[in-house]
Amino acid sequence: MIPWTMASDPMKRLRGSPSFYGVVAALLLVVFVAAALFFARAIRVEEQEHLAQNDAIARSVAASIEAREHGYLNVLRSYAGRFRFRESIKRRDRTEALTHLRQLHQSFPDLDRVFLADPAGTVWASEPESPENYGQSYAFRDWYRGVSRSWQPYMSEIYETAHERKPAVALAMPIRDVDGQVIGIITSVQNLDTLRTWLAPIQIPGGDLFVVDRKGQLVFHRTRAGADHLADYVDIPVVRRLLEGHDGVAELENPVDGEVSLSASRWVPALGWGVVVHRSKNVVLQRTRTLILAAAAVAVVLAATLAGLGGLALRNERRAAAALATSNERLNLLHEIDLALIAGETPVTIAEAALPRLRDLLGVPRATVNLFDLKAGAVEWLAAIGRRRFYQGPRVRYSLELAGDLAALRRGEPQVIDVQVAAPEPGIRRPAGLGRPRVHGGAHDRPWRAHRLDQLRRPTGVFPPEQISIAKDVAAQLAIALEQARLLERVTRQAEELEQRVEQRTTSSSKRSPSVAGRKRTPTAPTGPRASSSRV
Numbered sequence: 039m040i041p042w043t044m045a046s047d048p049m050k051r052l053r054g055s056p057s058f059y060g061v062v063a064a065l066l067l068v069v070f071v072a073a074a075l076f077f078a079r080a081i082r083v084e085e086q087e088h089l090a091q092n093d094a095i096a097r098s099v100a101a102s103i104e105a106r107e108h109g110y111l112n113v114l115r116s117y118a119g120r121f122r123f124r125e126s127i128k129r130r131d132r133t134e135a136l137t138h139l140r141q142l143h144q145s146f147p148d149l150d151r152v153f154l155a156d157p158a159g160t161v162w163a164s165e166p167e168s169p170e171n172y173g174q175s176y177a178f179r180d181w182y183r184g185v186s187r188s189w190q191p192y193m194s195e196i197y198e199t200a201h202e203r204k205p206a207v208a209l210a211m212p213i214r215d216v217d218g219q220v221i222g223i224i225t226s227v228q229n230l231d232t233l234r235t236w237l238a239p240i241q242i243p244g245g246d247l248f249v250v251d252r253k254g255q256l257v258f259h260r261t262r263a264g265a266d267h268l269a270d271y272v273d274i275p276v277v278r279r280l281l282e283g284h285d286g287v288a289e290l291e292n293p294v295d296g297e298v299s300l301s302a303s304r305w306v307p308a309l310g311w312g313v314v315v316h317r318s319k320n321v322v323l324q325r326t327r328t329l330i331l332a333a334a335a336v337a338v339v340l341a342a343t344l345a346g347l348g349g350l351a352l353r354n355e356r357r358a359a360a361a362l363a364t365s366n367e368r369l370n371l372l373h374e375i376d377l378a379l380i381a382g383e384t385p386v387t388i389a390e391a392a393l394p395r396l397r398d399l400l401g402v403p404r405a406t407v408n409l410f411d412l413k414a415g416a417v418e419w420l421a422a423i424g425r426r427r428f429y430q431g432p433r434v435r436y437s438l439e440l441a442g443d444l445a446a447l448r449r450g451e452p453q454v455i456d457v458q459v460a461a462p463e464p465g466i467r468r469p470a471g472l473g474r475p476r477v478h479g480g481a482h483d484r485p486w487r488a489h490r491l492d493q494l495r496r497p498t499g500v501f502p503p504e505q506i507s508i509a510k511d512v513a514a515q516l517a518i519a520l521e522q523a524r525l526l527e528r529v530t531r532q533a534e535e536l537e538q539r540v541e542q543r544t545t546s547s548s549k550r551s552p553s554v555a556g557r558k559r560t561p562t563a564p565t566g567p568r569a570s571s572s573r574v
Contacts, residue, residue, distance in 0.1 A: 254277045
């Protein structure tokens with residue numbers, strides 16, 4: 039037959055097994071891993087989205103810069119195609135040429151300087167005018183080397199102008215005669231400060247942009263301006279990739295600014311410039327990370343709460359199991375005492391059999407069964423057990439005053455006594471091992487001897503209610519055993535006395551009338567009809 043509790047509550051057994059909690063922990067781990075993967079994917083999606091946005095912005099800015107500079111190139115091309123302007127260049131007519139250059143400069147003030155040079159690179163006219171530069175050869179400049187390489191329009195690298203000593207770029211275009219022969223070079227110079235005025239209004243949400251030339255020098259940067267900062271970004275990874283022809287999107291570190299950026303770069307081949315749009319990864323993902331951290335914090339709190347509730351439930355279950363085991367042991371102990379009572383065992387035998395289990399059940403180092411001699415005012419050990427062995431020897435007696443409040447014991451109130459501070463009466467010894475606080479169970483109200491259970495505990499003298507309850511129950515059972523033993527002893531003694539009296543009376547009557555006794559022992563046989571009926 040299967041017990042009803044085991045058959046009807048399989049989940050309880052499952053919850054009590056370590057595998058159940060292992061499965062729960064594994065499920066929680068799977069949930070956390072899935073959440074981590076989800077958040078990691080969310081971050082990657084967020085990064086890809088911002089990289090795509092950066093790439094779109096970079097394409098737009100690159101197209102805007104190219105269109106603007108291409109517009110300037112078209113202006114130069116239109117002036118180079120003017121007949122009178124071309125004829126003045128062929129004749130080296132500075133006055134006529136300056137008229138056209140002045141008109142060009144006034145129409146397009148973004149062109150800081152416009153000048154004319156011969157095919158050999160010698161400057162002979164400029165607006166604004168700078169006579170000190172006339173006749174000087176600038177064939178060493180990048181704008182001349184670039185335009186004379188294939189006699190095609192060319193945007194130069196950043197250089198320092200000879201007149202204003204400022205960083206600038208030059209857009210050079212050859213001027214050809216009707217037969218296609220190069221008769222001169224028209225060049226427009228733009229200071230980087232001028233480029234800044236129309237690039238600065240471009241705002242990148244959560245980021246910024248910068249422009250570099252074909253050497254990696256900064257054509258535009260919002261905060262790094264001036265000749266001292268031209269080469270700041272020459273060696274950063276995104277610029278190196280750009281100069282190597284690898285434009286696109288990437289997550290790269292910027293060692294100059296000390297951050298990781300989500301960058302998109304685009305190369306403008308017509309100008310030899312590169313546009314880079316970048317956003318700090320920490321700034322871009324701050325909102326997502328904040329949400330993730332908040333979700334993680336909530337998850338941790340929930341997990342901690344679940345773990346706490348699980349731990350509390352497990353602890354309560356273990357406590358309940360321990361309490362049940364203690365209760366079962368308690369009932370078994372009381373049942374054994376009852377069986378010993380039924381078997382008629384002596385109180386000493388019962389106490390010695392019960393004390394080891396009682397000591398282990400209560401978790402105390404010693405347990406003692408005492409007898410109160412109320413008339414003599416003393417306490418006597420009936421049985422005692424220590425950590426390893428029983429006490430064997432003469433019974434220990436000590437003063438009743440060391441047992442605490444006797445009236446409270448009669449009311450069933452346990453007493454916790456520190457016997458170190460309790461002085462024994464003169465001539466009455468203190469029992470060995472009474473150097474710690476101990477608890478006494480209740481005593482029965484008898485004028486002669488009463489029963490009590492002592493158990494030693496920790497030095498603090500704190501005894502849990504469960505221990506006191508168990509001690510009182512065992513004390514009550516042992517008291518019943520003593521009472522039963524005394525009743526049995528009294529009945530046995532009375533029976534023996536009665537048997538002795540009967541035997542004495544029989545002996546005395548035999549001595550007084552031996553003949554009567556003999557006749558009584560040999561009765562005569564009946565005769566007559568009564569004898570016959572008796573036999574029938």
